[in-house]
Amino acid sequence: MAGPANKGYKRSWKNLLLNKRYQLRFTLFMVGLSALLMAGLGFWVMREANVATSVGRSRVVGEPCVKVPDLKPEEAFPDPAPPPPAPPVEKPVNVPPPDTDANDKAAAKADPKAPHHATVQIDDETMTLVPPAPIVQTVPKDWGDAVVEHWSCEMRQAGALDDLERGRTRILLVIVATSIGLLLGLAVYGINSTHKVAGPLFKVTLYLGKMREGRFDKVYNLRKGDQLVDFYDHFKAAHAGVVKLERDDLEQLRAVIAAAEAAGVEHDVMGELRALVARKEKSLE
Amino acid sequence: MSDVPSATVVQDGKLGGDVPKNGAPQRPKYKRKLSNYLLDKKLQLRYVLMVTILSGVIAGSLGYLIYQQRHIASASIEQDIAALTKDDDFQKQVAGELESTDRVLVYKMAGFGIGLVLILSAYLVIMTHKVAGPLYKVSMYFDRMADGRLGVVTALRKGDMLQDFYTAFRESHDAMRARLTADHEAMIAAVDKLRDASAKGNRAELDAAIGKLEAHNGTRKKQLS
Numbered sequence: 001m002a003g004p005a006n007k008g009y010k011r012s013w014k015n016l017l018l019n020k021r022y023q024l025r026f027t028l029f030m031v032g033l034s035a036l037l038m039a040g041l042g043f044w045v046m047r048e049a050n051v052a053t054s055v056g057r058s059r060v061v062g063e064p065c066v067k068v069p070d071l072k073p074e075e076a077f078p079d080p081a082p083p084p085p086a087p088p089v090e091k092p093v094n095v096p097p098p099d100t101d102a103n104d105k106a107a108a109k110a111d112p113k114a115p116h117h118a119t120v121q122i123d124d125e126t127m128t129l130v131p132p133a134p135i136v137q138t139v140p141k142d143w144g145d146a147v148v149e150h151w152s153c154e155m156r157q158a159g160a161l162d163d164l165e166r167g168r169t170r171i172l173l174v175i176v177a178t179s180i181g182l183l184l185g186l187a188v189y190g191i192n193s194t195h196k197v198a199g200p201l202f203k204v205t206l207y208l209g210k211m212r213e214g215r216f217d218k219v220y221n222l223r224k225g226d227q228l229v230d231f232y233d234h235f236k237a238a239h240a241g242v243v244k245l246e247r248d249d250l251e252q253l254r255a256v257i258a259a260a261e262a263a264g265v266e267h268d269v270m271g272e273l274r275a276l277v278a279r280k281e282k283s284l285e
Numbered sequence: 286m287s288d289v290p291s292a293t294v295v296q297d298g299k300l301g302g303d304v305p306k307n308g309a310p311q312r313p314k315y316k317r318k319l320s321n322y323l324l325d326k327k328l329q330l331r332y333v334l335m336v337t338i339l340s341g342v343i344a345g346s347l348g349y350l351i352y353q354q355r356h357i358a359s360a361s362i363e364q365d366i367a368a369l370t371k372d373d374d375f376q377k378q379v380a381g382e383l384e385s386t387d388r389v390l391v392y393k394m395a396g397f398g399i400g401l402v403l404i405l406s407a408y409l410v411i412m413t414h415k416v417a418g419p420l421y422k423v424s425m426y427f428d429r430m431a432d433g434r435l436g437v438v439t440a441l442r443k444g445d446m447l448q449d450f451y452t453a454f455r456e457s458h459d460a461m462r463a464r465l466t467a468d469h470e471a472m473i474a475a476v477d478k479l480r481d482a483s484a485k486g487n488r489a490e491l492d493a494a495i496g497k498l499e500a501h502n503g504t505r506k507k508q509l510s
Contacts, residue, residue: 022416022446029412030336033405037340041347048354055358059365171350186339193335197328197416201450208457214464227328231420238430242461245433245508249468252501256479259494264485269478276471 016191019198027190031183038179046172053168060160065153068146071139200228204235214283216243243284250280322414324421329413337406344401348394355390359383419447423454434508435462462509469505472498 017023200222210217219236222229257273323329363380370376419441426438438455441448476499479491 019447019449021449025446026332026412030339033336033340034343037343037401038347041344041351045347045350045354048351048358052354052358052361055361055365059361062365063368171354175347175350182343201447205450205453208453212457212460214461227331228420230327231325231424234424234427234431238427241431241433242435245435245465245505248433248501249465249472249505252498253472256475256491256494256498259491260479260482263487263491265479265482265491267478267482269475269482272471273475276468280468 016195017198018195018202023191023194023198026194027187030190031186034186035179035183038175038182042175042179045175046168049168049171053164056164057161060157060164063157065157066146066149068150069140069143071143196225196227199223200226200232204232207235207239211239211242214279216246216284246280246284250277250284253277253280322410323417324414325417328420329410329417332413333406333409336409337402340405341398341402344394344398348398351394352387352391355387359387415444415446418442419445419451423451426454426458430458435465436510465505466509469502469509472502472505476502 203222207217207219216239219239222232226232253273253276257270257277260267260270260273362383363376366376366379422441429436435458438458440455441451445451476495479495
């Protein structure tokens with residue numbers, strides 16, 4: 001089946017969808033099925049991941065950290081020393097209390113609209129100020145270690161919970177990213193691989209169009225990587241078969257015309273036969 | 286509706302239009318056979334294997350993730366129980382139940398995967414058959430054309446794909462057949478006219494050429510039938 005060399009046609013992205021119905025059907029089936037599987041199984045994975053995370057979280061939280069021992073108030077604030085005895089209070093000098101009523105009455109007489117005020121006098125000489133006792137905080141010897149251990153445990157738990165959450169998120173991201181990459185890759189691959197079938201069909205359709213119009217051009221080979229090579233070989237054989245029919249007709253007609261001309265036949269049919277021969281010759285150019 | 290003539294049963298309960306003329310036996314209707322589903326192994330298996338393997342890889346990978354997460358949860362629960370209780374029997378019982386649950390999950394997933402692959406393969410073989418079928422049919426017509434035979438082209442089966450391509454093929458085939466038939470008729474007419482035409486020169490040579498053309502017309506008649 002050694003045919004004429006390929007014209008050197010290059011695939012173009014614009015021409016990838018030659019047979020939309022066929023190509024999209026097969027590509028979308030592949031992409032849709034993968035999307036369905038990724039979504040369904042991805043949902044299942046996330047459900048299991050949520051369960052595993054919850055169990056892990058319960059386990060982490062369920063291991064209680066050592067509590068920081070409470071400091072007893074008497075240890076932190078021991079009883080202050082008894083205040084020093086108050087200095088002896090001198091007997092107060094009897095000062096007659098001011099006659100407030102008389103003052104008020106006098107003021108009321110002077111200005112009946114003026115408010116009434118009471119006057120208080122404090123004698124601070126008799127008051128004693130006691131200085132506050134110094135606060136002495138005493139803690140148990142292992143209290144510091146307990147605090148360190150407690151907060152180390154708390155931080156360890158927080159880290160473990162964070163790890164669990166991050167692990168769950170990582171699974172989700174991996175599934176989503178893989179799905180997007182896979183679906184895009186499959187769409188490109190699907191269109192490209194179906195194009196390798198649609199391409200030869202398109203080429204055969206073009207030749208069939210020419211054959212319908214009575215033109216039997218050269219049939220070129222398929223591009224490298226195309227599928228349906230066997231099918232295309234069948235087509236080339238069919239094309240050759242029809243060309244042979246036309247050549248056989250041509251041969252017979254030429255022989256008859258030559259014999260008729262040699263015999264000196266003058267008839268209208270000679271014109272018809274010559275026209276037929278001319279048409280067949282043109283179709284085989 | 287009274288103007289409509291009453292239908293007349295001609296044969297076996299069939300109406301006149303449904304019975305082949307001239308009493309010729311009707312061609313048995315082609316039925317799809319299971320063995321004929323893989324008409325173009327290369328084309329069909331390529332797509333079937335591609336999609337099936339892809340689905341298997343997706344299902345396998347995500348199935349492994351599902352099992353891994355379940356196993357992590359089970360191991361965590363076992364460790365919790367071991368920390369909470371010293372009862373070995375209870376621990377073993379719980380561990381056994383969890384292991385059994387995990388195993389059931391694996392079986393379920395394996396069943397799902399096998400079922401998916403089987404159903405998918407069957408569906409894809411049928412789906413690709415709808416492409417391979419028309420190609421196979423066109424290839425058969427191409428083989429006939431290669432032998433110089435241009436008979437009648439029948440329609441595709443319902444549900445077949447590549448209808449557009451097949452229509453283009455059929456139209457082209459019918460046009461070539463019509464043209465060759467017209468040429469054939471013209472050559473038959475030419476033979477008759479040339480026989481009747483008066484010749485001035487060598488008649489024997491012309492008669493021989495006419496004889497050959499007549500034989501050629503006979504062959505062509507068979508080819509176009």
